[in-house]
Amino acid sequence: MEVLLIDKGTYSKSSLRRRRIIIKGKKTAIIIVWVLVILALLVGALLTGSAEKHETIKEVMRDAVLHDSNQISFFGIINVNPAFISAVVVSATLLVAAAIIRIFVIPKFKIIPGRFQLLLEQLVKFFMDFAEKNSPHRNRFLGAYIFGAGMYIFVGTIFELFGFQAVTTKGHPVALPAPLSDINGAITMGCLSYLVVISGGIAGNGPKGILRALKDFSMPLSMSFRLFGALLSGVLVTELLYYYLQLSFGLPVVAGVLFTLLHALVQTYVLIMLTSSSYGEVSEPHKKVKSNA
Amino acid sequence: MNLPLNIDLQQILLHLLNFAVLSFGLYLLLYNPIKKFIKKREDYYRDLDNKAEEKLKKAEELESAYKKRLENVESEIKEIRAKAAEETKQATDALLENAREQAAKIVSQAREAAQKEREKILENAQKEIASMAVAAAEKLLSQSATDTLDQFLLSVKKE
Incomplete structure (x- = not known):
């Protein structure tokens, strides 16, 4: 043109x-x-x-939930669920990318930013502002935590789109799922977020802060299972689509890519929003109101 | 220990370790340096803003000072003008007074001179009249008879 x-x-x-x-x-x-x-x-x-199936769809689905049959050897040290391999790959990728950016990009940052610099700054600023808005009194640690968690959940969820293959201990190939589609990964994030909230309570209000955080005792459970459910549904739908050859054309574009992108964003937002608002609530310093009477 | 849904504490701890390493690494490599840079930029622009504000304040101060000075200059000009007018008036008055005095002096001198001239003229005229009278009398005396004079003298004597 x-x-x-x-x-x-x-x-x-x-x-x-x-x-x-x-x-x-x-x-x-x-x-x-x-x-x-x-x-x-x-x-x-x-x-x-299609290739000869070694599992029925029922077994595939069951294994996607329970991970009781398909395990992968982690450097020959220990057998782990495929989601943990995904978690390690996602973490390594993110850390390598961060190191490259730290070494080659950040030192060349300018006062008037270029496109990539603007993207990085907006990303960090989004989490900074999010933490500041939800917890105005204490947000330094919260900002760093939700940045890490947000990146992990988002990139981890997108990761399942690539369909990287790994070989199980039984010798079968298996597509690596999102790290948080494993109940253990989801429980980790839920409980860790709750611990972060409790730490905010302690930092803001001392021992009384723990009591304030304890009133949301259902939070780790709800967070864990929300993450697990949301990401597992993605895995199950993808497994179902790819199990049957007839469903593998056209449908994955909508059901796989778009839904994955959407729930990656939604789950990231939900977790950081819940953690930030709870953190802000428990870390807010409470002053005793003197009654005039 | 068999937990429902194949929950495995060991794997939870492994996930925890993985996430701890990741979040710490991301904090060190991305979050903190970019945050610092954003703060640096904010400081830079705040500094620029402060400097601009300071310059504006100085300019405003200068403007007000100049305005004040201009106002003072106008009043000073007015004062100087008034003073000059006063001085001019005084000088004019003095000149006029001086001229008047001189004129009066000249007039009085002229009067005095005129008076002296008159007196002199009168004196001269009197002298002339007297001499003329004497001359006339002498002439009369020489022309008239002595009898008449005698008679006249005798009449005066009788009386």
């Missing part, structure tokens, strides 16, 4: 029209080739059929 605009001054109207027709022709050819490739893949997939 830009080329055409530039060329307008130098080419005559007829040559411009010819160029437009050529470009339009090229675009049509690309679309036709793309559709043919898709059709070829579809025919190929249908002709070859």
Whole structure:
């Protein structure tokens, strides 16, 4: 388009029209080739059929919830659920990316930011402001915590989209799920968030803060199971879609990508919002009101 | 210990360790440096803002000082004008007075001179009249008879 605009001054109207027709022709050819490739893949997939299933859909679903059969050896030290491998991969990826950004990008930060700098600053500022808004009295630690938790939940949830494969101890391939689709990972986040809230209570109001935080005793349970339920539903839907070949075309775009992106955002927001508001509530210093009577 | 839903304490602790490492790493590598930079930028702009405010304040102070000075200059000009007018008036009055005095002096001198001239003229005229009278008398005496004079003298004597 830009080329055409530039060329307008130098080419005559007829040559411009010819160029437009050529470009339009090229675009049509690309679309036709793309559709043919898709059709070829579809025919190929249908002709070859799905690989021999070593588990029924019932077993797959059961294992997605309980992780009692498919375990992966963690460097030969211990057998762990696939979600823990996902957690380690997500953490390693995030840490490596953070280290690269720290070494190569942050030292070149400018007062007037570029696009990537703006993106990073907005990301950090979002969590900073979130912590400040929900807990105006004490928010330094909270900001750092919700930043870590938010990044972990969001990237961890997106991670399941890639469908990285790992081999179980039984030798079967298994797609790595979101870290928090494992009940153990979800319980960790829920309980840790509650501990953070309690620590805010202690820091803000001393021992009385613990009592204030204890009134929300159901919080770790609700947080854990909310996360687990939300992310497990994503895993189950994806497993179901990919288990049957007929459902694997077109549907995953909506059911997989869009739903995963949406619940990654929603779950991140819900956890940091609940943690921040509870933290703000318990860490708010309470002054004794002197009655006039 | 078998917990429902295959909850495994060991794996919970592993997840906890993993998340602790991740959040600490992210804090050190991303959150803290970017937060510091944001604060640095805020400080930079606050500093700029303060400097601009300070300059504005100084400019306002200068403006008010100049305005005040201008107002003073106007009143000073007025004072100087009034003073000059007063001085001019005084000088004019003095000149006029001086001129009047000189004029009066000239007039009185002229009067005095005129008086002296008159007196001198009168004196001269008297002298002339006297000499003329004497001359006339001598002439009469020389022309008239001595009898008449004698008779006259005798009449005066009888009386």
